[in-house]
C-alpha cells in the first residue's frame with residue numbers, strides 16, 4: 130500500500146517482541162519493520178533467536194510480549210487469513226515422494242491458477258524457473274533422489290514460486306555451493322524487484338550485503354536487524 134504523502138505502510142512490523150520458553154529467553158526484545166519490495170535480514174550468532182523471530186513472523190508461534198504484525202494484522206492471524214500471501218521455508222520442504230521436481234512446480238502453478246503472478250508479472254514457466262535455479266538436470270527426479278544441495282535449491286525454488294507477497298526464509302544458503310549460492314541470491318533479488326517482501330535469516334555475508342545493498346535504481350534493497358549474542 131502506498132500513499133502520496135508518506136512512505137509505504139510496513140508489510141512486516143516487529144515491536145519489542147520477545148519469546149521465552151520457561152526460563153530460556155529465546156528472543157530478547159526486538160523491533161524492526163520493512164515495506165513492500167524490501168528485505169529484512171536477520172543476523173546474529175548461533176542461538177541468538179533468528180529462527181524464533183522467523184517463526185513469529187510466519188505466525189507459527191506467538192510472542193511472549195510485544196507484537197508482530199504482517200500485512201496489517203497480527204502474524205498469527207495473517208497466517209490463516211492471508212495464507213496465499215505468506216510463503217515460508219523454515220524446516221525444509223514437505224514433498225510428495227512420487228512427484229518429480231518439475232511436477233511439484235506444476236502443482237504450485239495449478240493450485241494458484243490465474244493468481245499465479247509474482248508482483249505485476251505472470252510467474253515464469255516451470256522450465257524457466259528450474260533453469261534459473263540450476264535444477265534442469267534433475268527436473269524428472271523424485272525428491273528422495275536429490276543431493277542435499279539439490280534438495281535445498283528445490284525447496285527454495287518451490288517456496289519462491291508461490292505467488293506470495295511475503296517470503297520467510299531460514300538460512301537459504303545452507304548446504305549450497307558457491308554457484309548455487311549465487312543463483313539463490315539472484316532469485317532473492319528478483320523477488321525484491323517484483324515487489325515482494327523478504328524476511329531472511331542468514332550467516333552468509335554475501336547474502337547480507339546483497340539484500341541490504343543499493344538497488345540499480347537507487348535506494349537500499351533492505352535493512353538488517355542484528356540479534357544480541359546469547360550468553361554462554
Ligand SMILES: Nc1ncnc2c1ncn2[C@@H]1O[C@H](COP(=O)(O)OP(=O)(O)OP(=O)(O)O)[C@@H](O)[C@H]1O
Pocket residue numbers: 150153154155156173174175176177178179180181182359
Ligand atoms: N522450544 C524451545 N524450548 C526451549 N528453548 C528453545 C526453544 N526454541 C528455541 N530455544 C532456545 O532459544 C534460543 C534461540 O534459538 P533459535 O533457534 O531461534 O536460534 P538461531 O539464532 O536461529 O540459531 P542458529 O543460528 O543456531 O540456527 C536457543 O538458545 C535455543 O536453545
